[in-house]
Structures are given as C-alpha cells and as structure tokens.
Amino acid sequence: MSTTRTLPRRGTAAALTALLATGLTAAGASAAQSGARSVPPQTRQIASSVLGRDYRITLTAIRSTDDEYAASVRLRVDTLSGGAWKESDRATVGAVDGWFWYPLTGKGAVCRFSTSGSEPAPVGVSLLITPSIGCSEPQRFVVEDGRIHVG
Numbered sequence: 001m002s003t004t005r006t007l008p009r010r011g012t013a014a015a016l017t018a019l020l021a022t023g024l025t026a027a028g029a030s031a032a033q034s035g036a037r038s039v040p041p042q043t044r045q046i047a048s049s050v051l052g053r054d055y056r057i058t059l060t061a062i063r064s065t066d067d068e069y070a071a072s073v074r075l076r077v078d079t080l081s082g083g084a085w086k087e088s089d090r091a092t093v094g095a096v097d098g099w100f101w102y103p104l105t106g107k108g109a110v111c112r113f114s115t116s117g118s119e120p121a122p123v124g125v126s127l128l129i130t131p132s133i134g135c136s137e138p139q140r141f142v143v144e145d146g147r148i149h150v151g
Contacts, residue, residue, distance in 0.1 A: 041062050041063050041064070041065050042062075042063040043060050043061065043062050043063070044060065044061045044104075044105045045058060045059070045060050045061075046059050046060065046061050046073075046104060046105065046109050046110055046127075047059040047110045047113040049113065049115040051115060051116070051117040051121060052117050053080050054079070054080070054117065054119070054121070055077055055078065055079060055121060055143055055146070056077070056078040056079075056080075056085050057075070057076070057077055057078075057115055057121075057123060057143065058074075058075075058076045058078070059073060059074070059075055059076075059093070059110065059113060059125065060073070060074045060076065061073055061099070061101065061104040061105055061109075062074055063101050064097045064101070066097070067097060068101070069100055069101055069102070070097040070098075070099070070100065070101060071097065071099045071100065071101040071104050071105075072092055072094075072095075072096045072097055072098070072099065073092065073093040073094060073099055073104065073125075073127065074090055074091070074092060074093070075090065075091045075092070075093050075123070075125065075141060075148060076089075076090045077089045077090070077143050077146055077147075077148055079146045088146035088147065089143075089146060089147045089148045090148070091141065091148040091150075093125050093127070093139055094127075094136070094139065099127065099129070100129070100130060103128045103129065103130050103131065104127060104128070106128075108128055108131075109127060109128050110125075110126075110127060110128075111126040111127060111128055111134075111135035111136070112124055112125065112126035112135070112138055113125055113126075119144065120142045120143060120144035120149075121142065121143040121144070122140065122141075122142055122151060123140070123141040123142070123143060123148075123151075124138050124139070124140055124141075125138065125139045125140075125141070126138045126139070
C-alpha cells in the first residue's frame with residue numbers, strides 16, 4: 001500500500017518560496033563573486049583641457065552602479081605618444097560615489113577647473129555639490145611627468 005503525503009497549499013507555497021529565494025540568493029552571490037556587471041557605469045565628460053603637446057587633462061563623472069543618485073569623478077591625464085593621446089595616470093577627485101550625479105552632469109557642474117602648462121602642471125578642481133549647498137572646496141593636484149600627485 002502506497003501512501004503519499006501532501007502538504008497543505010500554504011505549506012507548499014512557503015516551501016517553494018524558500019527554495020526559490022535560496023536559489024536566487026546563491027545566484028546573486030555567485031554573480032557578485034565573479035565580479036560580473038550586467039551594465040557598465042554611465043559616464044559623462046564634464047571638463048577637459050589640453051596643455052600644448054604635453055598633456056590632456058579630463059574630468060569625467062561616473063554614475064554609481066549601487067546608487068542611482070551617486071557618482072564618482074575621475075581626473076585623467078593623457079600624454080601624446082606616437083601622434084595619439086594615451087592615458088598616463090588617473091585619480092579620483094573626492095570620495096568614490098561621494099558626489100551627486102544630477103548636479104555633476106547639469107548646468108554649472110564645474111565651479112573651477114584650472115590648469116597650467118608649466119612643469120609640474122598644477123590642476124585645481126571645484127565641483128557643484130548641490131545648487132543649495134554650492135561648490136566644493138578646491139582640490140589641488142599636480143601633474144609631473146604624466147603622473148598625478150595630490151597637491
């Protein structure tokens with residue numbers, strides 16, 4: 001004689017939900033561990049300066065993949081090599097995801113971006129935090145031999 005045991009409907013639904021949640025959590029953890037990213041972060045160039053044939057200095061806003069309102073700012077230095085600009089160094093301006101995406105990509109985002117063609121080349125950056133707060137304190141960098149140093 002064969003007996004089968006049936007779970008009440010509520011028990012079956014709860015068991016199925018728990019099983020699916022465990023599988024999704026494991027899949028999410030696996031993707032996170034592998035570093036897989038489904039969409040590359042959105043970027044927008046917010047300022048650029050070319051210093052003769054020595055350097056091209058660029059500020060780029062990078063939208064956070066964790067928080068749609070947060071962003072980072074990258075300071076990048078390119079040097080001319082073989083007739084083409086090639087990245088020689090990069091640095092983060094402020095904290096990673098320490099800026100707001102919409103003010104950074106809107107009107108008046110760059111309060112100050114100053115560069116000089118001297119060697120070493122000073123770079124000053126001040127960005128809009130929010131319209132109500134205003135601009136950040138100036139951050140200073142120095143570019144020497146294609147490398148960025150905090151000034």
